[in-house]
Amino acid sequence: MRIQAIEIKSHEGKGLSMPVSTIDQKVSSVDPYRRLSASQVIAYRNCPRYWYYGWERRLKTPLPPQIIRGNAAEACICRVMRDSPSLHLAEDEDAMSTPLNKDGAPEWDDPSNWPGPRIEPVEKPLRPSDMDSLRIWAHARAQVHFQRCWDEACDDWAANPNRKGTVEDADPDQCLSMVLRGIDLHLQEVEECLNSEDVDVDAWRSGKSRPAWPAPDGFPRDWSSPSHAAYDIGSDMHVVEAWEIARPWFVDPDAASFTQTSTHPGGWFQGEYDLVYRWDGATRIIDIKASVGRGDRSHGYLDQLRMYGWLWWATHERKETVTGLAIWYLGAGDPKDVVMPAVEEMESMDRDLFELYSKIRGSNPSIEECPAEPAPLRRFKDGGVPDGQSVESDTRARCNRCEYAGFCEGSNQEPNLIQMETIQRFGHTWDITPLQAIRTRFSAIGDVSRLTGPDLNEDETVDVRFTMVDGWDRATVRPHRMGGPKRVTRSIKEGSRVRVDNAMPSLWKGQLNLDLDSLSSISPAEEGDEASIVDIETRVSVVGRVWSIDAYPDGASVSRWAITLVDASGSASAVAFKQFIPTAAASISRGDVIGVLNGEVGEWAGRPQIKMGPGTRVVVIDDEA
Ligand code: SF4
Numbered sequence: 001m002r003i004q005a006i007e008i009k010s011h012e013g014k015g016l017s018m019p020v021s022t023i024d025q026k027v028s029s030v031d032p033y034r035r036l037s038a039s040q041v042i043a044y045r046n047c048p049r050y051w052y053y054g055w056e057r058r059l060k061t062p063l064p065p066q067i068i069r070g071n072a073a074e075a076c077i078c079r080v081m082r083d084s085p086s087l088h089l090a091e092d093e094d095a096m097s098t099p100l101n102k103d104g105a106p107e108w109d110d111p112s113n114w115p116g117p118r119i120e121p122v123e124k125p126l127r128p129s130d131m132d133s134l135r136i137w138a139h140a141r142a143q144v145h146f147q148r149c150w151d152e153a154c155d156d157w158a159a160n161p162n163r164k165g166t167v168e169d170a171d172p173d174q175c176l177s178m179v180l181r182g183i184d185l186h187l188q189e190v191e192e193c194l195n196s197e198d199v200d201v202d203a204w205r206s207g208k209s210r211p212a213w214p215a216p217d218g219f220p221r222d223w224s225s226p227s228h229a230a231y232d233i234g235s236d237m238h239v240v241e242a243w244e245i246a247r248p249w250f251v252d253p254d255a256a257s258f259t260q261t262s263t264h265p266g267g268w269f270q271g272e273y274d275l276v277y278r279w280d281g282a283t284r285i286i287d288i289k290a291s292v293g294r295g296d297r298s299h300g301y302l303d304q305l306r307m308y309g310w311l312w313w314a315t316h317e318r319k320e321t322v323t324g325l326a327i328w329y330l331g332a333g334d335p336k337d338v339v340m341p342a343v344e345e346m347e348s349m350d351r352d353l354f355e356l357y358s359k360i361r362g363s364n365p366s367i368e369e370c371p372a373e374p375a376p377l378r379r380f381k382d383g384g385v386p387d388g389q390s391v392e393s394d395t396r397a398r399c400n401r402c403e404y405a406g407f408c409e410g411s412n413q414e415p416n417l418i419q420m421e422t423i424q425r426f427g428h429t430w431d432i433t434p435l436q437a438i439r440t441r442f443s444a445i446g447d448v449s450r451l452t453g454p455d456l457n458e459d460e461t462v463d464v465r466f467t468m469v470d471g472w473d474r475a476t477v478r479p480h481r482m483g484g485p486k487r488v489t490r491s492i493k494e495g496s497r498v499r500v501d502n503a504m505p506s507l508w509k510g511q512l513n514l515d516l517d518s519l520s521s522i523s524p525a526e527e528g529d530e531a532s533i534v535d536i537e538t539r540v541s542v543v544g545r546v547w548s549i550d551a552y553p554d555g556a557s558v559s560r561w562a563i564t565l566v567d568a569s570g571s572a573s574a575v576a577f578k579q580f581i582p583t584a585a586a587s588i589s590r591g592d593v594i595g596v597l598n599g600e601v602g603e604w605a606g607r608p609q610i611k612m613g614p615g616t617r618v619v620v621i622d623d624e625a
Contacts, residue, residue, distance in 0.1 A: 017283060019213050019249040019276045021262045021315040030267035036357040038271055038307045042300035044360060045375060046398065051360065052370035053404045057571050058607065059564060060548045061403045062164035062590065065157060069175045070290040072146075072153035073330060074274065077182040077288065078253040079145040080138055082216045085128050085240050086229040087119045090140035094148070095119055096218045097254060104256025108221040116218030121228040127240050131191055134239050138183050146176055161549035164590070178290050178330035185328050185335060186248075193279050194242035201237045204245055205230040211278070216252040217244070248286070249276040262315050268357040271311050277324075284324035285312065286335070293329035293336065296398075298380035301327055305338040307353075310346045318346075332383035364606065372410025374398035407566065418593055419568040420543045425619055430541045430597050436570030438540055438610070440603040441502045443531040444514060446470035451494050462488040464522070468500065468514070473533040480504065480517040487521035497525040504603055505538050512536065541597040542610060543621060546590055547571065553581060561585045565594070573604060576612035584618050593622035 025032060044051040053059045082096055098106050099113035107113065128134040150172050157163055157170075193199060203209055207226040214221060229244045231237075237245070251260045251272060261272045275286040285308050289301065305325040312322045325338040341349065359365060377397040379387035394400075396412065405411035420432045446468035453464035461484040468475045477500055479485065492498055501521050503514035512533065516522070544565030550573065551562040561582075562575040574596050576582060588594060597617040599610035612618065 017211055017213065017249075017276070017278055017320075018315060019262065019273055020260050023263050023265060023267050025267075028267035030362075032267070034361045035263070035268055035270040036353060036361050037269070038304040040360070041307065041353065041356060042303055044356065044370075045303070046296075046300065047372070047374040047402075047410075048370040049367070049372040049408060049410055050374070050402065050404065052365065052367055053408070055360070056365065056370070059404070059566065059571060060162055060550070062548075063157065063160050063162050065163070065165045065167055065170040068150070068153040068157050068167070068170040069178070071156065072149045072172075072175050073178045073182065073290040074288050075153065075253050076142055076145050076149040076179045077186070078216070078250050079149065080141045080179075080183055081186060081247055081250060082218065082253065083141050084217065084229060085134060085137050085243055086121050086227075087116065087218070088141065089122055089126065090137045091144065094145060098216060098218070098252050100254060100256070103259055105259035106216070106252050106255055111220035111222060114218060114220045116228075117223075119218070119228075130239055131187065131194070134190070134243060135184070135187055138187065139180055142176070142179050142183055146172075146179060150175065159554065161552040162590075174331075175290070181330045182288060182328060186246075189248075189277060189279070190239075190242045190246045193246035194237055194239055196280065198280065199237065199245060201241060201245070202233050204241070205233055211249075213249060215247040215249045217247060246277070246279045248278070250274060262311055264311060264314050266354070268361070269307075269311065269314075269353060271308055273308060273312075282323035283312065283320070284326065285309065285322055286326050286328055288328050288330065290330050292331035292382045293327070293380065293384035294382050295380055296378045298336075298384040299378040301384065302338055306341050307349070309338075309340050310349045310353075313343075313346050314350065321346075327384060329383055334383070336384040372408055374402075374410065407568075417566065417568040418544055423543060423595055423619075423621070425595070425597065426617065430595070432543050432595075433540050434569035435542055435544055435565060435567050435572040435608065438542070438572060438601055438608040439537065440504060440601055440608050441519070442505055442514075442536045443499065443501045444468060444470070444475060444503065444533045444536060445497065445499045445525045445529055445531045446473075446475070446533060448492060448494060448496050448498055451492070454488050454492060457484070459483070461486055461518070464488055464492065464516075466492075468498075468533065470533045473512075475505075475512040475514050475533050475536075477503070477514045477516065477522075480515040480520075483517055485516040485520045485522065486518055487523075489523050491524055492522060499523050499525040499529055499531065505536050506602065507538050507600060512538070538600055539598055540601050540610060541595065541599065542572065542574075543567065543593065543595045544572070546588060546592045546594060548590060549588075551575075552585075563588070565596075572608040572610060574599065574610040574612065575604070576616075580612050580614070580616065582612065582616075582618040584620055588618075588620060592620055595619045595621055 040055055043054060096115050101107045128137045154167050205226055207224045210223055227244055229240045261270050263270045273285050274288045277284040287305055309322050309325050325340055326335040328335050376391035376395055378391055379389055381387055399405050399411040405413050407417050422429050422431055449467045449469050451466040455463040457463055463479060463484060465478045468477050500514055502519045503516055506513045544567040547564045547566045549563050551558050551560050553559050560575055560577045564571055564573050596610050599616045600613055602609040602611045
């Protein structure tokens, strides 16, 4: 069978290969920040309580320097794949830079700034002529790109306040050998393509087979001129042509994070493929892992690939299935093939995954709904090969290496957490509130004065503002900046007595504000109802262990210091902006026990948050170092 490359002019058509697929967020009821992902599914199946701490409580685990290896290796492999032996000599500087739109995604629809058309093709005698010389060229390109990729990955890791370890623990030589292994695996595809009888190379030479989602190659989407790599019509495929034809789709190395994802048509699941090969008319998805593939993670990776197979089917009208799934363990040998789920299995994955989404992302499960029940730890040998003994005999082996074991009831370890009722500082006794007991929402009753609105917005929230008057006390009631209330009594008018529930208080220049969001309401006050403005408590003092440092000012884009604290009761975040960042922040690290005294209560994304402002004191109680 000769594979006639399809002429594709629009990515809106049906039955097309779409390694990136988005949905119209305006017609979706799913919060894009609460979609399910393969990593969440794997975490939940490994232990529901582990998922709860990581995603519901958002207790980030430390970022080890090994992350540098993975990021640098993938970026370098992609940069080499984007290059072309008919546009770059082996030792040329990197001449590719993908133009991006305002969201950081490739500017596919504007053909003007793409680098490919401006590069003078390499003269034919100077191009690789066989697989051996192509391999030498590709390895040389890896050497050209590697240092930049390594430095960028080191900088990204070093800029993450949640990192753990030192950059010396990451080995660039090991990473480079993984890159070369990845390139060799790609060259196996190129060679298969070169030797294939089934590719209609003349159709490709004519320039009419460019896919709607092209592989990053420095050229715009609409580019129908014959390729710079094309040889004469009727001649055998040249090795340089095979490099071009076999190039898989991959995430553009210049694109911003999360701009190249695929979203389930229902909007509730999202994933991002590493490589999608399609030169042979079929679709094969590859995931790159900069590891040897040993141990329990290899089990989760099988699930991840199967979910990617299902996602491809779900995003292609359930008509197109991939023909291959594989993992490239760059520290091991051959690709690890993963069995593609059958259509019946994918139909049940659709149901099961949606059920899980509804449970853990469509709503907020309680800790009791996420039991501390770890799955057995699986055993795999190098290359993701199952061990003869498939699981560890200790059924709680997963807990021994779990970051949450220090406070999780399932670990059977003695909890090592902070529980204080008061502390003495600055000649004063401070009452300490357990983190889980921080109240972020209040009710208040009063008379309506200086009313603006109510006006119904397009998103069905209500724009309403007024001053609530209760004797001598006053509060400004207003919509929250992230979205206002939906439940507002129609009888509200100047002078009426109303009750505000679930309002978030804040103080600004001595003035109490009550912010209302979709969880808040305004209703007529009933006879005998009581909820005084004066009882609203906006200040709080807490003591906890620093679980993670989530943001640290960098003098450029980040101007806040944000941390997550844990104590025996739960967790909360604490944040300080600009001049309110305490001088102690520079010396506070993960594991320290600190007190935040006289902070302001708040809420951020459903979690209690303590804001540091004028009058807040931060004290280090136990320095872990
Ligand atoms: S310590 Fe064990 S039970 Fe608790 S979250 Fe970790 S793996 Fe799950």
